[in-house]
Amino acid sequence: MASISINPREIDNTVELPGQRAPLITGKQTFNSVTEMVCAVAEKPQPMLWYILFGFSSLTALMFVSLIGYLILTGVGIWGNMSPVFWAWPIVNFVFWVGIGHAGTLISAILFLFRQNWRTSINRAAEAMTIFAVICAGIYPGIHVGRAWLAFWLLPYPSLNLWMWPQFRSPLLWDVFAVGTYASTSLVFWYMGMVPDIATYRDRSKTPLRRFIYGILSLGWTGSSRHWLRYEKAYTILAALCAPLVLSVHTVVSFDFAVSQLPGWHTTIFPPYFVAGAIFSGFAMVVTLLVPVRAIYKLENLITLRHLENMNKIILATGSLVGLAYATEFFIAWYSKNQYEGFTFMNRAFGPYWWAYWIMVSCNVISPQLFWFKSLRVSPIWMVVICIFVNIGMWFERFVITVTSLSRDFLPSSWGYFNPTMYDGLMFFGSFGVFMTLFLLFCRFLPIIAISEIKGIMSIEAHREAHDKARASGGSHHH
Amino acid sequence: MSEKKPQAAPAKPKSFGWIAEYVDEHSLLAASRKVRDSGYTKTDAYTPFPVHGIDEALGIKPTILPFIVLGAGFTGLFTALILQYWTNAYDYKYIISGKPFASWPANIPVAFELTILFSAFTTFLGMWALNGLPKLSNPLFNSERFDRVTNDRFFLHVDSRDKYFNRESVKDLLAGTKPESLEEVVEDSSPTALPSVIWLGLGFLFCASLVPVAVVLNMRAGNDENPRWHVFFDMDFQPKKKAQQTTTIFADARIARPQVPGTVARGSLVNEDPFYLGFDPTKQASLNAANNIRLVSAADDKAEKPADTAPDTASEKSATTDPVKADEPAKETPAANPPAPTPTPAATPAAAGGPNLPWITEFPLEVDASLIALGKTKFEIYCSVCHGYAGDGDGLVHRRAEQLQQGYWLPPTSVHDPRIQAQPIGNIFYTISNGKGKMAGYGTVLSPKERWAIVSYVRALQRSRNANIEDVPVEMRAKIEEAKKAE
Numbered sequence: 001m002a003s004i005s006i007n008p009r010e011i012d013n014t015v016e017l018p019g020q021r022a023p024l025i026t027g028k029q030t031f032n033s034v035t036e037m038v039c040a041v042a043e044k045p046q047p048m049l050w051y052i053l054f055g056f057s058s059l060t061a062l063m064f065v066s067l068i069g070y071l072i073l074t075g076v077g078i079w080g081n082m083s084p085v086f087w088a089w090p091i092v093n094f095v096f097w098v099g100i101g102h103a104g105t106l107i108s109a110i111l112f113l114f115r116q117n118w119r120t121s122i123n124r125a126a127e128a129m130t131i132f133a134v135i136c137a138g139i140y141p142g143i144h145v146g147r148a149w150l151a152f153w154l155l156p157y158p159s160l161n162l163w164m165w166p167q168f169r170s171p172l173l174w175d176v177f178a179v180g181t182y183a184s185t186s187l188v189f190w191y192m193g194m195v196p197d198i199a200t201y202r203d204r205s206k207t208p209l210r211r212f213i214y215g216i217l218s219l220g221w222t223g224s225s226r227h228w229l230r231y232e233k234a235y236t237i238l239a240a241l242c243a244p245l246v247l248s249v250h251t252v253v254s255f256d257f258a259v260s261q262l263p264g265w266h267t268t269i270f271p272p273y274f275v276a277g278a279i280f281s282g283f284a285m286v287v288t289l290l291v292p293v294r295a296i297y298k299l300e301n302l303i304t305l306r307h308l309e310n311m312n313k314i315i316l317a318t319g320s321l322v323g324l325a326y327a328t329e330f331f332i333a334w335y336s337k338n339q340y341e342g343f344t345f346m347n348r349a350f351g352p353y354w355w356a357y358w359i360m361v362s363c364n365v366i367s368p369q370l371f372w373f374k375s376l377r378v379s380p381i382w383m384v385v386i387c388i389f390v391n392i393g394m395w396f397e398r399f400v401i402t403v404t405s406l407s408r409d410f411l412p413s414s415w416g417y418f419n420p421t422m423y424d425g426l427m428f429f430g431s432f433g434v435f436m437t438l439f440l441l442f443c444r445f446l447p448i449i450a451i452s453e454i455k456g457i458m459s460i461e462a463h464r465e466a467h468d469k470a471r472a473s474g475g476s477h478h479h
Numbered sequence: 480m481s482e483k484k485p486q487a488a489p490a491k492p493k494s495f496g497w498i499a500e501y502v503d504e505h506s507l508l509a510a511s512r513k514v515r516d517s518g519y520t521k522t523d524a525y526t527p528f529p530v531h532g533i534d535e536a537l538g539i540k541p542t543i544l545p546f547i548v549l550g551a552g553f554t555g556l557f558t559a560l561i562l563q564y565w566t567n568a569y570d571y572k573y574i575i576s577g578k579p580f581a582s583w584p585a586n587i588p589v590a591f592e593l594t595i596l597f598s599a600f601t602t603f604l605g606m607w608a609l610n611g612l613p614k615l616s617n618p619l620f621n622s623e624r625f626d627r628v629t630n631d632r633f634f635l636h637v638d639s640r641d642k643y644f645n646r647e648s649v650k651d652l653l654a655g656t657k658p659e660s661l662e663e664v665v666e667d668s669s670p671t672a673l674p675s676v677i678w679l680g681l682g683f684l685f686c687a688s689l690v691p692v693a694v695v696l697n698m699r700a701g702n703d704e705n706p707r708w709h710v711f712f713d714m715d716f717q718p719k720k721k722a723q724q725t726t727t728i729f730a731d732a733r734i735a736r737p738q739v740p741g742t743v744a745r746g747s748l749v750n751e752d753p754f755y756l757g758f759d760p761t762k763q764a765s766l767n768a769a770n771n772i773r774l775v776s777a778a779d780d781k782a783e784k785p786a787d788t789a790p791d792t793a794s795e796k797s798a799t800t801d802p803v804k805a806d807e808p809a810k811e812t813p814a815a816n817p818p819a820p821t822p823t824p825a826a827t828p829a830a831a832g833g834p835n836l837p838w839i840t841e842f843p844l845e846v847d848a849s850l851i852a853l854g855k856t857k858f859e860i861y862c863s864v865c866h867g868y869a870g871d872g873d874g875l876v877h878r879r880a881e882q883l884q885q886g887y888w889l890p891p892t893s894v895h896d897p898r899i900q901a902q903p904i905g906n907i908f909y910t911i912s913n914g915k916g917k918m919a920g921y922g923t924v925l926s927p928k929e930r931w932a933i934v935s936y937v938r939a940l941q942r943s944r945n946a947n948i949e950d951v952p953v954e955m956r957a958k959i960e961e962a963k964k965a966e
Contacts, residue, residue, distance in 0.1 A: 031527060031631035149711050156566060165566035169578045174588035181592040185599040192603055200527075200629035219613035222620075223628045227610045228529040230542045234606035237548055238599060245595045252588050452629075456528035459504055 013306040014378050021464075024118055024457060027301040031455050034302070038197075038449045039204055041297045046444060049296060054440045060433025067427050068139070072148050078423045085406045085418040090144035091256075092398040093428050096281070097137035097435075098179065098253055099274075099394060102246055103282025104130025105186050108193070109242035112235075117460070118310055120453040121303050124197075125293065126286045127190040128448070132438040133285070134183045136431040141175075171255035178252035182245060189238050192231075195221050197447035250278040257401065263340035264348065264405035267332065273325035280318035280364070281394035283311050284387035289439065291380045293448065302449055305378050312377045315390065319368030322397075326365065340410065348404045352417055356400050363393025492665035495618040496521075496639040497649050498625065499658035500632050504530045507633035510656035511536035514637060517652055521641035525619070525634040547605045548598050555597025559590040618666050625664075632659070754843040755927050757908035762837035833915060838905030844928065846935050854936030857929050861921055870894035870940040889917045900941050907934050 013022045025034075071078055081088040104127035111119040142151045153159075154176045156166050166173050199221035202214035221227070254274035257265035287308060294303040330349075333341040348357050367389040376382040403418050442448065501507045507524055514522050515538050524533050533539070568580035578585060607613065619625050619636065628634050635658075637649045646663075653661055698707065709715060720726055720734040729736070738744060749755040844850070859868060867873040872893035880888035892899060899907070911930045914920030921930065948956060 035527075035630045147711070156562060163571075165571040167575060168563040168567050168589060169575055169582050169585040171588075174592075177589045177592040177596075181596040181599075185595065188599060188603040192606070196528075196629065203626040203629045215615060216613075219607065220615045220617055221612065221629075222617055223525045223527060224610075225524040225526065225530070225533045225537060226539055227612070228526065229534055229539060230544055230606050230609050232529050233542050233544050234602045237545060237602045241595050241599050241602070245592075245599075248588070248591060248595075252592075255588070452528045455631075459528065459530070 013304050014309050014374070021461075022306055024304070024306075024461065025121065025302050025454065026304050029301065029458065031458070034454050034458070035200060035204075035451055037299060037302060038447055038451050039201065041299070041443060041448055042201065042445060043204070047296055050440060050444070053436065057433045057436035057440060060430055061437045062433075064427060064430025064433055067423060067430060068143055068148075071143055071423070071427075076144065076146055078421060079427075080418060080420040080424050082416065082418070084409060084414045084416050085403055087402050087406060088418055089399075089420055089424040089428060090140045092395065092402050093431060094137050094140035094144075095253055095274075095398040095402075096395045097133045097140070097431065099250060099278035099281045099398075100285045100391070101130045101133035101137060101182075101186075101282065102250060102275075102278035103286045104128070104133075105182070105189065105242050105246040106279055106282065107286070108189060109239040109246060112239040113243055117457045118307055120450050120457050121307050122286065122290060122311070123453070124190075124193065124450045125290060125442075125448050126282075127186065127193065128442045128446070129286060129289060129439060130186050130282070131183070131190055132435050132442075133282075134179065134186065135438065136435050138179060138183060139431065139434075171252065171259045174252045175256055178249045182249045185238075185242060185245060189242060192234065192238070193450060193453075194447060195219060196223065196231075196452040197450065199223070200451055201447060247275055250274040257405075262405050262409060263338075264344040264401065267329065269325060269328055269332070273322070273329075276318045276321040276325065277364075277394060277397060280315060280322055280368075281391055283315045283318070284390035284394070287311050287315070287383055287387045288391070291384050293443065295380070297443070297448075299449065302454065305380075308380070308383060309374075309377050312371045312383055312386075315387070316368050316371040316377075319364060319371075319390065323365035326361065344405060344408065347408050348400060351404065351408065353400060353404045353407075356396050357404070360393050360396040360400050363389045364397060367393070492668050494639045494646065495664040495666050496637050496641070496644065497653055498525075498619065498622060498634050498636045498662050498664055499653040499656060500624055500627075500634055500660040500662075501656075502632065502659050504633055506656070506658075507635060508532055508536045510635050510653070510658070513656055514635060514652065518643055519637050519641050519649075521638035521644070523636050523638075525625070525628045525636065527629055527631060527633075530633070542609060544602065544605055544609060548602050551601030551605075552594050552598040555594040556590055558597070559593035560586060562593075563589060616667060618664050621667055622662055622664055624660055624662060636664075752843075753839045753905070754931075757905035757912065758836040758838050766837065833906070833910070836905070836909070838903035838909070840903045840905065842904065842931060842935065844931055850932045851935050851939055853929065854932035854934070854939075857925060858933050858936045861925065862933065865891040865918075866894060870937060891918070894937050894940055895944050900945075904934050904938065907937055 013024075013026050016022065027033075079089065081090070104123070107119050107126045108123045111123075142148055145151050145154075153162070154166060154173065156168075166176075195218055198214050199218035202211055202218050205211035205214055251271040251274065254270035258267060258270040260266060290303055291308065294300050330345050333345040336342075347353075367386050370382070370386055371377045376386070407416050407418055409415070499510060501510065504526065507526065507530065511522070511524055511533060515536065520538070522537060524530070524537060526533070534541075563586045564581055567582075572580050574580075619634075624632070625634060635653065635656075637644065637653065639646075650661065650663075722735050724734045725732045726734045743751045751760060753759050858870075862870075863874055864876050865872075865874040867877070870893060872891040874891065877888075877891055894900075908930055910918070911925070911933055912920055912922035925933070942950075948959070951959060
């Protein structure tokens with residue numbers, strides 16, 4: 001059981017040494033030590049903190065579920081949604097969560113296709129986070145439709161009662177398909193990736209019950225080479241499918257706005273701007289979660305500082321993209337000489353919601369710029385603080401887009417000011433309870449790091465190292 | 480998973496072949512090549528992670544999975560396109576934002592998503608199916624050492640079903656590859672049948688799951704006098720009352736509530752304020768109430784006393800809503816004395832017709848020179864054609880009608896008629912607003928203020944016939960004297 005204990009502070013793989021690849025994982029790891037380290041998360045008794053967090057978040061989730069019950073029995077009138085702002089927080093929260101849910105599949109799919117081997121330490125947790133975020137996201141439109149028990153009307157099924165079909169020319173229906181496909185595909189991608197690791201859990205199980213459950217979940221995985229070959233092929237295909245899918249989801253979400261005629265929504269910049277924002281917020285959420293996870297479960301050797309630093313670099317890049325998008329919107333509003341666009345953007349920055357706009361700008365544009373400094377980029381405390389600010393900013397971005405545009409449409413007589421109710425706030429808070437509860441259960445019961453993928457990368461790295469050494473010493477290496 | 484097994488086991492466990500254990504992937508690869516070169520084909524390597532080069536080392540053919548997925552992708556694409564075309568352009572057409580029924584650009588997102596969805600699920604399910612998983616029972620799981628295959632050990636298995644399988648020679652071959660361990664695996668001999676408890680449980684769950692379906696089907700198919708079950712109320716039942724219904728909330732059991740005293744309903748100020756009416760509606764209401772009491776007591780008394788006033792009050796009541804002739808003389812009309820000295824008593828006028836209402840006698844707005852000037856303008860525009868510029872009833876229309884000897888022409892009443900002079904200002908306002916007899920009302924074309932302005936001008940006209948020189952301001956008198964002399 002004795003995994004190699006090396007003070008993670010002594011080894012810093014964020015240092016670039018010329019002619020040398022930075023190690024992807026630190027400490028002298030063997031296949032067994034990796035297994036031990038990851039399995040310890042689920043096999044050892046959970047730390048006190050886990051129980052405290054779980055108690056708190058499951059109560060919060062319970063509150064959320066009860067409030068949904070209250071909402072269904074009472075009606076959406078308990079929210080502050082009121083003419084002219086009928087979309088308000090439910091849609092803001094939906095876009096917020098769906099955006100967060102982009103990091104996982106992006107890490108698993110796009111970084112996989114780009115052969116970014118460092119993804120192996122973080123992809124599993126990021127994928128799990130994606131699925132939990134998409135669950136939180138999916139709840140909001142479901143309960144926002146008013147009669148939530150008829151939400152299945154969104155699906156194109158031959159109905160004997162309605163005698164009608166959904167409206168396929170509407171982006172809202174595209175959204176049903178995009179988010180539905182994304183949620184289900186991410187789920188199978190995540191689960192498929194986990195099967196070999198669940199088999200590891202199964203084979204280490206001490207109790208029959210544990211062996212039985214993990215046995216069912218691992219589908220009888222043996223690690224057969226034939227299976228591995230098809231598995232890897234399938235994984236590559238899924239990655240190739242998920243890469244455009246992940247880009248399409250927030251594109252379609254942005255169509256919900258962009259296809260309408262409302263000033264501030266009706267712009268072609270929305271798809272790339274939304275996707276950049278989604279990656280931005282998703283990575284911020286991954287960092288926010290992984291920093292405490294690696295500390296609590298002592299996974300610093302697997303989720304190294306370099307992993308976090310890499311993610312922070314992506315946050316810096318996407319944050320700058322988002323800032324550029326904000327600037328472009330203003331530029332176009334001025335350059336187009338469209339008086340409505342012009343008004344909308346002046347109103348965003350200096351109108352009644354100026355405070356939301358400037359929270360958004362300071363959190364999303366200014367705070368990620370701090371990641372230019374390496375000292376902040378590799379400091380766990382700082383990165384968590386910055387990432388939390390990023391997500392606050394990203395929530396406000398969706399708020400600004402949704403509420404400022406709706407509250408000031410073409411008809412001044414219908415202008416209004418949106419006031420949320422207590423239930424808006426409690427339900428948004430409650431969705432974090434659902435998210436955290438699921439994530440804590442995931443840590444407790446499932447492999448939070450892709451064990452077999454790390455071993456595969458270790459093998460490749462070792463091979464490459466031997467190769468490099470052989471070349472350096474003038475000899476030739478054959479495999 | 481060692482408790483399940485596909486084959487019935489004889490007394491002596493059957494061999495499933497040999498497994499050799501290696502500590503690293505390189506020795507596994509070397510051993511694999513050796514076994515392959517020895518001609519064995521029913522072999523497999525088991526590893527904790529995909530070992531590269533193993534396909535070549537064992538002679539494994541590439542998978543056909545990509546082609547299956549390609550087919551699924553096209554199926555998804557065409558499903559989406561056909562679905563969208565059929566639903567929106569054929570089966571259920573309706574125009575939305577002027578978009579064409581078959582709008583291919585609008586169909587791209589869903590077509591894309593379904594292509595991905597079908598492909599992804601085919602990849603996922605197809606991979607497991609090709610791998611023959613889930614397969615929860617495997618003789619290899621009988622080996623204790625095999626548990627490390629998902630951790631850090633590499634195994635090579637030569638199956639006993641291989642054509643060339645020979646227990647001893649395979650053992651020797653594998654031993655020659657210097658494995659960490661070498662073991663013969665046996666078929667699983669544990670019972671294959673599921674425990675009956677599980678069957679019972681599953682059967683029970685299945686039956687229980689049929690109950691809701693049966694209930695729903697029964698309700699859909701059958702006829703029942705009782706209203707359907709309302710799982711969700713769908714606003715079918717609302718905690719509200721309709722007009723004319725009774726209630727227990729109020730003592731009088733009426734759900735339609737009378738107006739709260741001292742309040743004005745939204746938009747009904749025009750029915751509440753003398754400014755818009757010319758009379759005082761609250762006084763009117765109390766008069767009505769008094770009449771109603773008289774009416775009720777008259778009905779009560781009918782048996783004993785002969786009816787005295789009942790018919791009159793009934794007609795008086797109707798007069799409040801539509802201006803038909805009230806055949807009862809005006810009772811104490813409030814403040815019937817006009818501001819100008821009146822030559823005739825106020826008791827007679829109502830007999831000439833028109834409703835008898837509690838007219839107001841004070842102007843509900845400030846009367847000044849500008850108001851009278853406005854009244855003059857409007858009077859000359861709207862009234863003078865019939866009533867003449869001075870209000871004598873000799874306007875142009877009237878004179879023309881006389882000329883033509885129109886038999887049905889009713890001469891406009893002179894505003895200097897003593898009866899009109901005696902009318903309270905509210906009454907004149909009412910005449911202008913609603914008309915009178917043959918004269919049409921002007922409420923729709925003149926604002927209340929303009930009507931009051933005309934009233935003030937009519938009063939000025941009337942006063943001009945009954946004034947003496949003392950009424951004229953001193954500085955103006957000289958002018959009048961001059962005009963008189965000039966005549």
